[in-house]
Amino acid sequence: MRLSTRIALWAGAVVPLLVVLAGLLLLPLVGRDLRHQQDTRINDRAAAVLPGVRALLAADSKGRPKAEQTQQRKVLDAALDSGLRVAGEDGSVLLSVGPQPADPLAFPTLPGGPATVHDQGRAWRVLTVRVAAGAGGATGTLWVVAPAGQEDSQTAAVRRRVLLVVLISAPVSALIGFVVAERATVPLRRLSRRAATLDPAAPAAPGGPGDGTRDPDGAGGPAAPGGPAGHGFVAERTGTAEVDELSAALALLLARYDEQARRTAQALDTARAFSSTASHELRTPLMSLRTNLDVLAAHPDLPAAERAEVVAELRDDHARLLDLLTALSTLARGDLVQLDAFRSVDLAEAADAAVREAARRHPQAAFTADVPDETRVFGWEPGLRIMLANLLDNAAVHGRTGREPAQATLRLAAEDGAVLLTVDDRGPGIGAAERESVFHRFHRRRDSPGSGLGLTLVAQQVALHRGTIRITTPPGGDGCRMEIRLPSPRPDAPTVELPAGRDWISGLHH
Incomplete structure (x- = not known):
């Protein structure tokens, strides 16, 4: 699989996953914000209807039905989109309007901030407020109710939008990743094509280690990136750090390969020259040795003076052979020495x-x-x-x-x-x-x-x-x-x- 395809697949998988993770983090935050907004509205409604509720409780405690009805209308006008329930001190319901739970037991008995209650499969946000009509007057309880499903519907809408973004981001991110990867890997593909055209049999380029030249600091390393290297390979700078590093590494590898190949070829040439020269130069002293040995073998009764002369010639030939081999091996060492030995x-x-x-x-x-x-x-x-x-x-x-x-x-x-x-x-x-x-x-x-x-x-x-x-x-x-x-x-x-x-x-x- 091509690198650009891999990057596209990874982008197509990772970006939607990130969107999903962001949605999972976002949905609770959205739900909390919606709940906070609803609770604020409930508190605002409670504050708006509280004077009317006090008047209603006061009218009820004094037995004035017409005044009570007037206060009920004022309370209704202030509530409009919220459910209201007002109960007197004895628990009797003085007012019950708007959407609210059908079961009276679902209403909280203790005052406090908005709470969620459930009735017949529905959820409600209920604010319970203890109300006093005045100093020494009647008291009662006010419940302000709003359906809790409104925030759920808005949260569901956010969830649907997140899923929509996920579905859209998968192919879009994959396409963008593929295009970007194709563009980013152009230098790498160019480097691969250049490397594929290298010929191992080609000689090293001038300036490489094979020509005996040295870099300015005398370290003897291959040419620096951007300069000539082995087999004519030049580590061109592309502006992409990873590709430039790979190109420099390839140039260094080829330079080292050329250096080792040059040393191996030189060692082989030296071995061939040693063998050829030794066989040629040793022929005469070896023939002389063989002749003197044949003389000693064919004439065991050779006079002592003549025998000593033959033995002396044998020693001279042996010394000459030894000197010749030693000198040739020393010349070979000089042919193979490298600057790192200096x-x-x-x-x-x-x-x-x-x-x-x-x-x-x-x-x-x-x-x-x-x-x-x-x-x-x-x-x-x-x-x-x-x-x-x-x-x-x-x-x-x-x-x-x-x-x-x-x-x-x-x-x-x-x-x-x-x-x-x-x-x-x-x-x-x-x-x-x-x-x-x-x-x-x-x-x-x-x-x-x-x-x-x-x-x-x-x-x-x-x-x-x-x-x-x-x-x-x-x-x-x-x-x-x-x-x-x-x-x-x-x-x-x-x-x-x-x-x-x-x-x-x-x-x-x-």
């Missing part, structure tokens, strides 16, 4: 820890650190530690000259609204022609023992933190300097926006 990080503390860990891994190399007490950036702490570790490992491996051990110096400083990180070594350096290619996947020198992904991981983390990296020569002129600039966090909002597309495993990133 926070304020003390880069100086992370740099000190990275230098100590590098000295443990490379005891033959000499590391020094020149960092301030605290330098904060808005970043992904695991990614920053990966970047620092690979920079120092690269300096330890390639920062040697001849037989001298490698020497590396890490410096950290704030400069022009950015954090400047440099790692210097005293190795042979990198030629200008190779300074871009060293960040490519699997780029290795012939004598490099690594996987060729160390500097790729560094470049990935710099890109995720919206920084820059370049290779230069240290001030002394010898060796290599890795220079990285990361934006300093602003007090009002983060400065990091994740790249729109990330696929460092397959090398198709932007």
Whole structure:
């Protein structure tokens, strides 16, 4: 059933019910008012005929019939539309005119305000008044009577009018409710039609969470109502609060759906790239492992020197496989990281820890650190530690000259609204022609023992933190300097926006 039909039915049922309830409340009030008006008229009639009744009682007590008749006529003239009954002190009826109960016992004996009495199925309002003809004179009783059915007939007329209003209000209120509901639900029907045309396969609209942009406060939520949302849905304002809230909720739902779909698609792409790259890059070391194992199996009596050489090659291949898988999984983590994992990080503390860990891994190399007490950036702490570790490992491996051990110096400083990180070594350096290619996947020198992904991981983390990296020569002129600039966090909002597309495993990133 349509909403407008439901509203019409409810209006057609509720409005008559309210009219009936109002009538039930009104009828007793009307009856009371009518009774009060009738009692007022009875009292007025009693006041009007009271002088004549006194004169009638006085004439009766002195035995003057003509004077009595004259007073009776005066009483009748004053009563007209009311019933009158006058009784003397001995109970004899001196006057009985107008409509009144036929049974004398129906009349109240005690004086008081108007009371309702019943006689032969009829109801009467009777006012009883004790009358004294004068000081020491005769006394008697006056009854002023009016039919009580007059107020009942007027109350019945009010009841009929209420029922008539009920009968008319049912279809009228239903029609008005239907028209108003149809008009009020126009924005809702328009919203339903727009939602019905959404295509789940369509890409998210620009400005939604799928394009990597952030809202001004850095919260990472979907577009605000009225702005673009997922699947091209725009939460337009209609002026109806409930419809606007529903539209905004729908836009938020679609934006979250797009965000989750984007993350799922990115995770699938990363998994595919990981599988493809791993199968391709692991083929050579696995074949080498298989060859050396076949040699050991086919020649159990292999001389000790040759056996040791084969075992050493097996260890090297195993280490290469392990480094390759570790690097690929780390690249995958960087591909899947979201901005909600970023926070304020003390880069100086992370740099000190990275230098100590590098000295443990490379005891033959000499590391020094020149960092301030605290330098904060808005970043992904695991990614920053990966970047620092690979920079120092690269300096330890390639920062040697001849037989001298490698020497590396890490410096950290704030400069022009950015954090400047440099790692210097005293190795042979990198030629200008190779300074871009060293960040490519699997780029290795012939004598490099690594996987060729160390500097790729560094470049990935710099890109995720919206920084820059370049290779230069240290001030002394010898060796290599890795220079990285990361934006300093602003007090009002983060400065990091994740790249729109990330696929460092397959090398198709932007």
